[in-house]
Amino acid sequence: MSAPNFEDARTRRQMARAAGLDPNHWYAVAHTGAVRSGKVIETRFLDRSIALFRGADGVLGAIENRCAHRQLKLSLGEVDGCKLVCAYHGWAYDASGRLVSVAHETFGKSIERIRIASFPVRERYGLIWLFPGDATLAYSTAMPEIPELERPAPWASIAIDFIWAAHHSLIIENVSDFSHAHLHRKYRPFSNAKLTDLETTGTQVRLSYDVLVGDGRFSKHFVDRSLVKVDRMDLCFDYPYQRSDTGGRIKHWCFLLPMDGRTTHVYFLFYFDAVQIPLLRRPMPRGLQQLLMRAARRLLIRPLLAQDGRMVEAEQQAYDRHADVPAYELNPAVGEFQKMIVRQWRRHLTPAEAAPAEAAHEPV
Ligand code: FES
Ligand SMILES: [Fe+2]
Incomplete structure (x- = not known):
């Protein structure tokens, strides 16, 4: 048998092996030195690809690793000043995920409202930390204190x-x-x-x-x-x-x-x-x-x-x-x-029902 997914898991061990980690926390994604000014790397959180880059001003950006144009990975592109530029047609994004320019004519169309997701990002202890969940919770969510x-x-x-x-x-x-x-x-x-x-x-x-x-x-x-x-x-x-x-x-x-x-x-x-x-x-x-x-x-x-x-x-x-x-x-x-691990993942999947469901569904 192949390993079951979370919904089909019958035992606690199977559930734990299929659970994710709650995205509403800060996660270490790179050492500070791995993303110097002008560099972009790809990181992933539970299969979601994220382009992490540092502009010429030293500020980090973390945006969805998917160009709004034809969905290429933006980590294939390069950093120009404080923007991340897609390798294919040169669409350029700022750290908030807003499309700020394109490197070709726009055929009379407006690019003003085009944007992709961005993620809160910060640096501490020589590490870069990313908040992959609900961004409104990021700065009220504690991170490790050392x-x-x-x-x-x-x-x-x-x-x-x-x-x-x-x-x-x-x-x-x-x-x-x-x-x-x-x-x-x-x-x-x-x-x-x-x-x-x-x-x-x-x-x-x-x-x-x-x-x-x-x-x-x-x-x-x-x-x-x-x-x-x-x-x-x-x-x-x-x-x-x-x-x-x-x-x-x-x-x-x-x-x-x-x-x-x-x-x-x-x-x-x-x-x-x-x-x-x-x-x-x-x-x-x-x-x-x-x-x-x-x-x-x-x-x-x-x-x-x-x-x-x-x-x-x-x-x-x-x-x-x-x-x-x-x-x-x-x-x-x-x-x-x-x-x-099971309890926190279930809580993430169904926040309101997590507490009563817990006792009923925890086979060992
Ligand atoms: S696919 Fe990114 S600019 Fe065209
Ligand atoms: Fe060990």
Whole structure:
């Protein structure tokens, strides 16, 4: 059997694997440096293609990736000043999606009312964020707050992203379920995890593990254990984001961009305030920390997360083959993530009826 869509799904797992993410949130869509002035790229949210460009004035625009003329992708075109110009007949759009000029005669017709959709877009934490839903809600909708990265002396950080051929629910489960230490036995980012707390309130699933954090052969020498307790980690699926906190000094966020039902762009942001010089056991100067972060990114974090990437892609293929076979799940947190994903998607699809329908339709 092929995997069912959301309407036909019978079990909670099937529903979670077919659910989208609520577009009425801010989604990370690119690193700031990926869209410099004069550049356009294509991004996607649940199959909707969006052209993201930066004008000569440095201002970002995010507009529907479809020329109003013959529906070509505008990301095939180029940025001219502050306008995005279609590659075919040179129709030019501003960042609000308004057609401002065409590069040929208009045959006596007015182009004044021609426009395409545009999306709110902003920059924070070195990332470009897009609001794919109802634009009137954008600026009253909270986005992740990371004060540690916005203070005058920000924490050392590592930003890393992947495009994985896997549904976002698989990735949420991967990053929060520590029963897969076996996969990472070479790097040992977490060992001997025991789930101690699990609680769902509102749009958050909070959980804690008693766990040994960062016990790898090299990584354990860089963490200043006089500053941070590394025997417990608190995590939160803070819909639609995920984050963790070890001792208030080692933290991360994971931002998911559901490009389509089988492809997710994942942005990780790790940041630390407890890095020491190995052997000397002295706090590491900020400049040196940032250098170390770059090395850690290449030698540890990327290969470690690539292991997860291979697994979630393999799990997606396995799910597509065996969607109707019962799966034995031991970690109760996984069920909570699935319930949250299903509940929020149903709420998005049918806002008024979501609450009463929930209890009746949640087979496990
Ligand atoms: S298709 Fe875009 S200008 Fe003609
Ligand atoms: Fe992992």
